[in-house]
Amino acid sequence: METRPTGSRAPVGRRLRPRLRLAVGALLACTVGVVPAVASGEPAAEPTDYTLTVDAAERGPDIADSMYGVFYEDINRAADGGLYAELVQNRSFEYDKADNDSYTPMTAWTSSGATAAQVADDAARLNERNRRYLRVSLAGGSKEFRLTNAGYNSGLAVRKGERYDFSVWARTDRASGTPLTVSLAGAKSGGALADPLRITVRGDRWTKYTGTLTADATRNDGRLTVGAGGPGTLRLDEVSLFPRKTFKNRPNGMRPDLARKIADLDPGFLRFPGGCLVNTGSHQGYEAPDFDRRRSYQWKDTIGPVEQRATNANFWGYNQSYGLGYYEYFQFAEDVGAMPLPVVPALVTGCGQNKATDDPALLERHVQDTLDLIEFANGPTSSEWGAKRAKMGHPKPFGLTHLEVGNEENLPDEFHARFKEFRKAIEAEHPDITVISNSGPDDSGPVFERHWDLNRQSDVAMVDEHYYNSPAWFLENNDRYDDYDRKGPKVFLGEYASRDNRFRNALAEAAFMTGLERNADVVRLASYAPLLANEDYVQWKPDMIWFNNHTSWGSANYETQKLFMNNVGDRVVPSTASGTPSANTPISGGIGLSTWATSAAFDDVSVTSADGETLLKDDFSHGDSRWTPASQRGSWKIEDGAYVQSDTAAEDTMVTAGDPKWHDYDVRAKATKKAGKEGFMLAFGVKDTGNYYWWNLGGWNNTRSAVEQASGGARDTVIEDGTKITAGKEYDLHVKVRGRQVTLYLDGEKWGSFTDKPAEPFRQVVTYDDKRGELVVKVVNAQDTQARTRIGLGRARVLGDTARLTTLEGDPDAVNTATERPIEPEKSTLHGVDEEFTHTFAPNSVTFMRIKAKLPAS
CATH class of the missing domain: 2.60.120.260 (Galactose-binding domain-like)
Structure with missing residues (x-):
């Protein structure tokens, strides 16, 4: 049977865009058997048919109460001028050029x-x-x-x-x-x-x-x-x-609207005080001979009366007052019901600052500072640091159970040597504390792999992974954790986001989150990042919650995170769904040549189909008429029978050729670096200027080479190695594309290969809420067509014929702003729910069904 939703809908005035009207109209029309039409009068695309089968007799992994949390970092003015409610800027005249070149002590x-x-x-x-x-x-x-x-x-x-x-x-x-x-x-x-x-x-x-x-x-x-x-x-x-x-009327407390939005997420944990600002800068303290304004974040600087606390140069380019300090973080975590999860520096810098501190006394001091932190959080009032906590107004321990050492270190061996010292000391005195390691700043690559090898060798309890990727990456990597070792270290996904705040980004993240929940036995903690952004002081985007000095608003990503965080469930109920037939299409597109801050020459470019047909052959003896600049960057011209880009300052100078419909072909070219910082790129699968693959040889200041996939203008690394390019040497490049399999040859030798995963737009996961006795069916349809889905609940016994429905839907390019909220949840009631029924999911939507049901004993 087909379900029929009833209940509250968004006000008509909020949905003026044609695509949004279509999304709602398509859903309503399909549920009563009418084919909807677009605004122009042409018929809408036929729905794609899916099946979703729930195996209610099987028991999936339990989901921890702390599964989803929030990561707070003082970035984008998240503290002073943000969550910290103080209204005066530079209240103690401590601003300095060390904080920002434009600052003076009288700034503001x-x-x-x-x-x-x-x-x-x-x-x-x-x-x-x-x-x-x-x-x-x-x-x-x-x-x-x-x-x-x-x-x-x-x-x-x-x-x-x-x-x-x-x-x-x-x-x-x-x-x-x-x-x-x-x-x-x-x-x-x-x-x-x-x-x-x-x-x-x-x-x-x-x-x-x-x-x-x-x-x-x-x-x-x-x-x-x-x-x-x-x-x-x-x-x-x-x-x-x-x-x-202030929030909870705390003295020296939090701005209420921002704190309330965080509390409304019902976070399972609060990771603080940040990422990059934790492990960058000097690790010396105030006892250092010189007054160093660029210290790493050290918790003892941030407690006690506010007038006695330090100020510091923030990694993100401004001054941080520490009025919002460790005591306030612990108190805020308690106020929102979250597990506190502090991060301490490991004396190995990250975030592009690749240095390790070789000072045994300094390491010993920081290890002791970390032990003192645990005492501050958990110690009795008779202890030194427990007494300081009590004096600040909280005699009861905060109940710290997890602590992270380090953040995104690019020097795995140096980091792990120091991490072991922290871990050994903590476990000796506090064996009940989970000490968390990390895997560097990326989702893959040599640094990531080395970190994981060392973490496994040391039997680390939990590893923090970070990555910021394109929407396509999140749609392609739903199965990322399916093959992780169930007996190895657990994963804390401490920072992740798709690279924008459009609804399409939130949809991709939602699709990925279904994979996180399905693998809840491996992924124990997860938090979107960053949390906050003041619209006038942005160092990083995307962000979950935006604000100015008088109002705040949740992004589309916030609304998606909130929907998941408020509807987690206690355990996964195994389920399967059919895929999208069009998702597994071959890689197709034209080709391209490019450079980055480098002058390079290309010659003898050819494209040959899999059956031997010549699609393009160019030795540049007859000009460059086949090539189209993808931008106005760079200076391309024919020199000595080769196609040369001569501007050593220009970045991303790509020129393209060929047909976007090409597939299953071989690309060959000769390339020579003439001058500059890097090497050259050979692009394939070029659909347009924002969607392509390229083989980047000698990238990142000629430190490594990689295949990168661009989707919507954002690039993600697919595979990489340490290949460097020598100026003046001619290289033979060969890329073989077959279906979604790509093999690359450098000077006749196989350089690497990969099978590109399809971007699957239809994803789902099912959980069970023990307290409410409800199946929670979570479906993401990240495409422009409806998803007509036959849902089978297996041996679950449905109690009643209705379900509660919460939906986010809209134009994939929609962005929530201070004045408009096109992406907000809509609640309704589904009728006709049974052990087997059909429901049509709206285009570009996230839907949560709560169905009263009793599961068979497992």
Whole structure:
């Protein structure tokens, strides 16, 4: 029987695009047996037929409560100006050129009305970690000194009726004291946003002064001004304006809307404080002879009173205040019901900084710091670090069970030598703590393989994998973990994402996540990354949650992650589905020649079909009329009977030739590097400028060679090795394409081969929710046609004839923004559900069915 959905649908006004109207209309029409039509009046494509069979009598792997979590890193201004609720930017005048070339200690501040106002770093400082302060020589008389902060984005966002706690550390040498006036005003209107606050600073010792401002208007361009009158020298530091309303009303807490969106994911774990910022920079601490602003993230810098915490140059190009520190991370994990999972540096840098620290004393100190961290999290109040936790307001232990050492190290042997020292010390004192290793920055390749070899040899409990790939890669690699060793280390997929925030990216990720759940006995933890992005301070995209100073919104990826995270289930119920007939088509397309920051010459290019027919033959004796530039980059011309690209600065200079319909052929060419940083590329399977394969010889500054697949403009590595290219030497290249099998020959010798997986758009997984007694059928249809699916529930006994349906659907290019949310979940009820029924899944959709059912004993 065919199911019939009823229930809530999205408002009509939100679905104005023709493709979105078609998606909804197609689903509704198909369920009542009517063939839908596109807006032009032409018939829609026929649905693709599938079967989905559930083997309810078998039991799949259990799924841990912590399966899906969140990875938090201070990137894209995720902390200061983001999740950390502080409204004042550069509150302690610590900004520096080490943080960003454009920074000064007065960044975000303006001042007027003083004889002199300068940032000082001398013996009068607030403390050794908060070194800089503002020293003001007041003019006296009627002239008032004014110090104004611009906040983040357009300013300080305030809401009418809400309270904001002001604080400042100050001292004055004026015997009668120095009066301060604290005010809020709009940047554009200049109008007051709250009644001013009046404070008198007394005494020449650092003292904290506080007060509260209540906003009487809602504005996003607020400015905080501290005014001071009279003569004398005034010193100011740690100027703060903090919303009284934070998540869970925590002092020094989190911005409510951002924290709520994270909490709504129901995360099983919180990985913090980041990835690259953890293991980059100096590993020295404040005891180092020089005050190093580029330290790796060290947890002891981030606890205690905020005015005593360090600031640091963030790896991502700005200053991080550490107002949001380890105590707040642990507390936030507890507040959202997540397992805390901190990451500590392993003294081997990653993220392109390939250095290992050979200092036994420094290694010993960091190992001890990690043991102290575990004590801070779990120790009794009678212990040194447990007492510090209790003093901060949390006598009860946080219950730390997992800890990761290192992040994306490109030096596997050096990393594992140090990782063993951390692991040995942790397991000796805390055998109940799971110590997590990693596998480098990529999903494959020599570094990845070496990491995994060492992890297996050491019987590591869990390995963190990271990768950011194209949508095609995620559609092609649903089975990635099917063949992992069930008795080997478990996988923590700590960072992954498709390279954009369009719905097509979320669809590909959803398809991949069905494979993660199917392999829940191997993949124990998984988190999309990065989590947050301030729209005015973006270092990395895509991101799950976007925001500015006054609002936030979940991306299409967020909505997909939330749907999976809120509907995990307790165990997998084995199931199978038929594939898409059109997915397993042969590799087809024209050919191309390219360079990257290199000058190279190509000659004797030919393409021959599998049955010997010559499709193209060009020795460039008659010009270059067969070749079309894929871009305007590079300088191509015929020189000495060869086709030469001479610009050594131009990148991605590809020219193409041939027919996009070509398949099953041999490509041959001769190539010579003339000058530059890298080698050359021979492309095949070229459909257009964003979709092709190329054999990249001498890439990455001539350190390795690889076949890369481009999909939608994003490239993923298929296979690679360490081949380097010698300038002036002519190389013979031969690429043999048969179906989806590719074999490559360099100078007559086999260089490598691969079978490219098809991008399967129809994916599914089924889980069972023990508490609710429900089968959760999860189906991804990442294509432009409907998926008419015959669903068989096997020996499951269906209780009732309805199911709850939650669907995400829309234009694959749709993007959620601050003002539009084209991708949001829609709920409805399915009728006609039985042990066997037919349902048509909408084009470009993620669908979760919850079916009341009793499973046979397994």
